[in-house]
Amino acid sequence: MNPLNSRDSGRYAGSDRALSPTAGVGTGFGQWMALIAALLGWMFDGAEMGVFSMVGRAAIQDLLSGPAGAASVTEKQVGLFFGVVLAVFLVGAATGGVLFGWLGDRIGRVRAMSLSVLTYALFTGLCGFAQTPLQLGVLRFIAALGMGGEWSLGVALVMEVWPNRSRALMAGLIGAAANMGYLLVGVIGIGLTAILSQCETWLGGLGLPDETVKMLVANKGWRLMMMLGTLPAGLTFFFRIFVPESAKWELERGRGSTSNWVTSDLLGVLVGAIGPCLIVWVWADERVNLVGRVSGTVIGLAIAMAGYIYPAWRFLQRTFAESSVANNETGRTIRRMFLGACLSGIALIGTWGSTQWSVTWAGQLTQKVNPKDPTVQTQVEGSLETTSFIASLVPTWFKEAIRKNPREYTQMATALGAVLGTILAALLGDWLGRRISYCVLCLLSIVSVLWFYQCHSAFGEQFLVAAFVLGACTASFYGWLPLYLPELFSTKVRATGQGFSFNFGRILAAIGTLQVGSLLTLVDHHQTYAGLKGGYPVACSYVCCVYIAGMLLIWLAPETKGKPLPE
16 A cells, blocks of 8 residues: 555544544645646546547548548548447446446545556557557547546545635646646647658658558558557556545545445446447447437436446445435435436537537548548538638738648647636636536537537638637536536545446437437538538537536536535
């Protein structure tokens, strides 16, 4: 055990102070190390999510093209497979959130975080060796297991070691750190593009076969970008050496409550993962009709809910086996897990069904005309802004830079907006209250999505300004959720409860993402539908209607402003 962990354990276990309202709040070095570790973890989480948004289109084109070349691949095929891989990633993140959340409540926040970071770092790197979309999807699923777990574990750790008055700021930093990861990917992407030709020379100098070198640098070097994802593996050593365990968790372990987590209960998670996999299959297979897809979605959600909730339900049953409040406590916790999942799901559907496609859309708007795909040819005609008020204020050198790297600058714009939005959202939640602020964020998100997709049809400076606003509004929930979800659950079940809430929401987001991919196969990119522009704009604009449900659902949630974390 880490000596810091032992010191914290001894300080709290068995003392009267352990039962005080401030028990478990860290001090000095331990607090800052926990915060730094969590922020780095979330930053690389964001990079893990953002890397596929940026290189996924090139990766799918590369893996689908085969000997015939990329000219034989249509935008509809790319959109469908892109959506499927995103959905598989979200399913993996949902499963990992439950799995590693359970592990964090069982063996401690820090140990579980180390394992989660190691998982997503190694398997993201392996994605660079994928040869088919299926292989890429499987590797992304495993990488997502770790990414989903790190989010819930980091939130639990930071919220438990920092005092209540700091929760809003901590929540904002959590969301900002993840979006700094998106920004980091954009910067690295620009740098890699600039030195890609040199990379080919360097790799050849290492003695690699010419065929391997060409594979690594093909399609804008997407494989190299994936391989860089192994870098966060070094964080695991930082976690184990410098980061102290949560004293609140140590207190629960001293009381013996952590022993109520039983390994055999994880079979429920394994069974639960079958549900979202079924959902992905019925929406990805074009042979399944609408009735089959709806039925498969309902069945899949039922399986996932039952499987993912099973470990927490069994733990609560054991914990309160001899208590008169057993049924009330168990029922309240389960209800809050489902409520948190719905609130998270709405935010995640909005982001993954709209903002995550902005980079892909920017790439399509600026790609070269493909004469074998008339749909793409019609879409890209006149796709660059030539005159606008904003453009007149931008230096010529910057205009040239963004036109050479449209995907990277689009991702950087949304990430910068998201950094600002997450911090402001957390502070807004602390100022207006949790419910009113969530409602305001939903309204702003609807406006930003419609403005971005329906008022812009060409890439340029004005497009990037709209992308900044889009990121600020739709990603703002990731500052609000780390503030609110920990307030719903007691220490003994916090990592599992918020892990389920946030990550089961990813299953709902996977369904929304699949809808975008399916819509792209049904609509023409040069047509309008009910007054909405076709292609990515119409698909993403329809998805943003989910925020209306969020504006209604939030009033069923408890208001927790000004209350301490439940013990």
